[in-house]
Amino acid sequence: MTSTRQDSAAPDSAAPSGALSPNAEGTDAANQDTEKQGMVQLLDQDGALRTDPDFSGYVADVDAQMLRGFYRDMALTRRFDQEATALQRQGQLALWVPLRGQEAAQIGSGRATRPHDYIFPTYREHGVALTRDVDFPQMLRIFRGISNGGWDPRENNFHMYTMVLAAQVPHATGYAMGIQRDQAGWDRARLEREGTAVVAYFGDGASSEGDVHESMVFASSYKSPVVFFCQNNQWAISVPTRVQSRIPLADRAKGYGFPGIRVDGNDVLAVLAVTRWALERARRGEGPVLIEAFTYRMSAHTTADDPTKYRLSAEEEAWEPRDPLVRLEKHLRSAGHADDAFFEEVARAGDEMAARVREEALAFPDPTLEDSFNNVYAEAHPLITEELRWHKEYEAGFAQNHAEASQEGAR
Template sequence: MNASRLPAAEFEAEEVLRAAHAADVGRDQEPGGEMLQVLSSDGSMAGGMAAEVAGSTVDFAPYLSATDAPHLRSLYRDMFLIRRFDQESTALQRQGQLALWVPLTGQEAAQIGSGRALQPQDYAFPTYREHGVALTRGVRFDEILRLFRGVTNGGWDPRERNFHLYTLVLAAQSLHAVGYAMGMQRDQLADPSLPQGVSVAYFGDGASSEGDIHESMVFAASFDAPVVFFCQNNQWAISVPSSVQTKVPLAKRAEGYGFPGVRVDGNDVVAVEAVMRWALEHARTGKGPVLIEAYTYRMSAHTTADDPTKYRLSRDEQEWQTRDPLARLEAYLRTAGLADESFFEELGAEARSMATDLREAVLSMTAPDLESRFAAVYAEPHPLVQEELRFFQQYEAGFADEGKHA
């Protein structure tokens, strides 16, 4: 549409979008030299993996898995399956089978790469979008959807997976992660035989503007807590572009707290995994926290209640589609001769079977009865809650009586 024909309010909104886009492209789209990358957008090797971090040069090459064909295929498999899961979950929500869905398309490499670097004793604190990390920690797809189906307040036992329940309160998980890391730190001091664990706080660029993030980093730095702050900068805090969130790359904020910050290409699963391995080792060996900024892009809506066409330009989406994390690794696997056509065909069949099983599992989920809802309020029975339960039981019974007289 011609801008001169737009209503005043819409024209103003369009101009704001264009200004934000121009600022973003000018500063962030191609950070040049600041961002670690192993695989280029076309799937070719990008070059060296040495970078300046906190005043010293770090060589990330020892943490790479770029020559390990079985491992690279497994990374691709995880990314492929989690994208298919995302597509099926979006369809289920559109059909009224889920109350809401939070897509992750475009962020598969950031999540799978970081999650696969974790060791069993490490503990991850997610937001509400870390479905890929959940997969790497052994959480089943149907367990994730139990929350979005509304049949449970959780879905899995975090103590079994060392993967916390999803946090819906923005940035609150960063406080939890640092507190847990400080607890592990003290446990290991009291009992050196315990495995050295690291806590990981996942959050987005929007959450980085919350006070909880600042407070978490202050405490983590003060106590050299074994924690990795993993920020997925997907360019949009719902409808607010990253250029409004920060005037410098988010990784540079770590300097103000006195610990290392690294920016990595979040669409390059090989680079993400290598940087995460280094960061975990850094925290695990008593050197304190690390901030990782995974520079990526949310290719879909913030949630299924969101319409991204209202606040971002289609040309941005088209540009980022050329950086697709799955297409990038697939191109490398094919050109390097690390995967043949049968691998991709078998994976496609596996994904279709998974989607069918997932749909059946979701449709068979039933809501818990009223008593169990009230029983989950407190760990022990509470007189007030019991009184409220009796009230609702009488309330529901009244509808049954009306049905008899109808």
């Protein structure tokens, strides 16, 4: 057994040699130190277990069945991601936000939460949604352009996707502050017995937004029970992390007065352990924690993005061996916890799920024009009523012009 803290010499923590950034040639010492900071790791790149005196205890309950469950979660999430990407390429979705490479960060953190914890996602947390029992097809409604959401957040304590960068982080902080105050209608006895917490997900790009700064100021001032979970996938669309921050993102927490911790985001066990620790701390009333899950976005930022314009293929190839699914598969096989039959069954389950997702997504009914206007306000509004009337007249004009043109052509 070895220590969990990785040194810069360890290949699994070093920056890919092919990394491309606008200031690559002039990288200063502080920038280089970003990659020299240790991070929590319990499962190395080769699938070997490591021990950590601070965090191994948080995964002591994880047995072979749970490990297989984590692999299944990650594999199904990746298969869903592949199917949704195909649907968008075929014109069935307006946009899609891939997550390939970030499955361990999402499944590990999502499985660390309790049902009564509340989650505020961005637009990429498809794996976290799986852990909250949000049905995959329903997640496509918003990307198909037929709904503002797709699921009821009250059923799963999993909020709507937020398309505005970092806007969900102040919402999460406010919700956590609300937990500390007026909780009318809540099960007070359960909350006092078990505690509850909030998780705010965001990316390295969103970490540069003022919303995140302001949220951390408030959360720290009031010791609110919120865990800030940053998935550092190395690229804010086309801007590399090293341009956004001269220090590891986790170190920013020091300036706000609460702990920050960096974890190997491709190690599902380490993410589970660190998130459990942070949530327990928050539930005890000890305030927020910033987790930086150091991972990599293997796909494009969205299906509207072309990563070949700003990063080299050598960089992607350098991260391939760190694939979170490959890492866990190596461990399951070497420990004798899974064989070919298991992985074949998971693959079949993924294909069956993908077929169901496609079938249900293509069968979604299109909303009517009235639905779109009626959903603007909770109650009828005279301005919206007038705009609907005008729009109907506008559309009717096209039909009238078409009829007149047809008559003219028949003469």
